[in-house]
Amino acid sequence: MKRACVIGWPVEHSRSPLIHNYWxxxxxxxxxxxxxxxxxxxxEAFLRSLAERGYVGANVTLPHKLAALKSADIADEAAYAIGAANTLWLDQAGRLNATNTDALGFMTNLEAQAPRWNLGRRPVLVIGAGGAARAILYGLHKGGAAKLLLANRTxxxxxxLTGSFGPMSETRDWIEVVDWKERNRAVADCGLLVNTTSLGMTGQAPLDIDLAGLPADAVVADIVYAPLVTPLLTAAKNRGRTTVDGLGMLLHQAVPGFERWFGVRPEVTPELRAHVASSLGDK
Incomplete structure (x- = not known):
């Protein structure tokens, strides 16, 4: 029997077992x-002992994603560029391989839910400058975004963040930092707004941003999935904007790991989404 796991501190909140055991x-x-x-x-010590513990691989959640990259014998471009790993597996030679599937998960979900997000190749405004922002900036750049605007309270x-994308030394050409006080003005020319912070999560304050100037055909995405419909998405829906919630990113980022560990490439289906959403108290 093949075994995999998710590590974190804390880890009880993780929905990954719901996804992988469903598949x-x-x-x-x-x-x-x-x-x-x-x-x-x-x-690092735990991940280095995966084989001894009977695991073929692991997912990694906070606060261990940087340690996961350091522990790997082999890491791919995504892990190096993002500076963190969330998916690891042992190859036939016993080497620990690492990747980061957060960018893939976000972009796959974005393309599925809002395929016209890059229509006209208008700027994208990303809110936040943490690890999630780094992954999403990388994914958007690789996905064809012409110009990325980054706003953070600090x-x-x-x-x-803009100068830390490893081999992607041309970072300054495709990311422009926007002062926090200018965020409401910055949305006026954007085709996509993405919240990568925890603002809007259950128990957290909502993201403070005015969507009045956001173009009528723009897309608003939030990586928060508890609740599924955050205050930001509610405000966007009320203005008739297309919205993308964070649950799809969680589901799609899980696909490559499952395939590596268990030899089958699973699909993200409405049934899986409903299964995980039910654990959040949503449908």
Whole structure:
């Protein structure tokens, strides 16, 4: 029986077992996917001992994504450019391989839910400068976005992010930092607005941004999935804008890992979405 896991601290909130065990049952695979609570400072040692623990691979959630990249013997371009790894697997030679599927998950979901997001190749405004923003900026750049605007409450953090994409040394040509106080003005020319922060999550304050100037055909995406419809998405819907919630990103980012560990490429279906959404109290 093949076994995989998700590690984090804390890890109880993770919906990954719901996704992967659903696919295991659907495809009749003799395998399991488990949660492992790994304290800070112990992630690299844990990942280096996956084989001894009986695992063929792992997902990694906060705060261990940087440690996951450091622990890998082999990492791909996405992991290096994003500076973190969330999916690891052991190859036949026993080497620990790493990738980051967050950008893939976001872009696959965006293309599925709003295929006209890049119509006219207008600027994209990304809110936030954390690890999720880094992955999404990378995905949008690779996905054909002509110009990316980055706004964060702390400008210095946004400036640091723009210069830290590893081999992508031309970063400054495709990302422009926007002062936080200018965010409402910046949306006026955008075809896509993306919230990569935790603002709007259950228990958190909503994202403070005025959508009045956002073009009528623009898309608003939020990576938050609890709740599924955040205050930002509610405001966008009320103005008739196309919206993309964060659950699809979570589902699509899981696909490559499952394929690596269990040998079957699963599909993200409405049934899977409903299965995971039910755990959030949404439909």
């Amino acid at each position: 295991l049952k659907l495809h009749g695979i003799d395998g399991s996917y488990e949660k492992e609570a790994v304290p800070p400072g112990e992630a 400008r210095d953090k946004a400036e640091t």
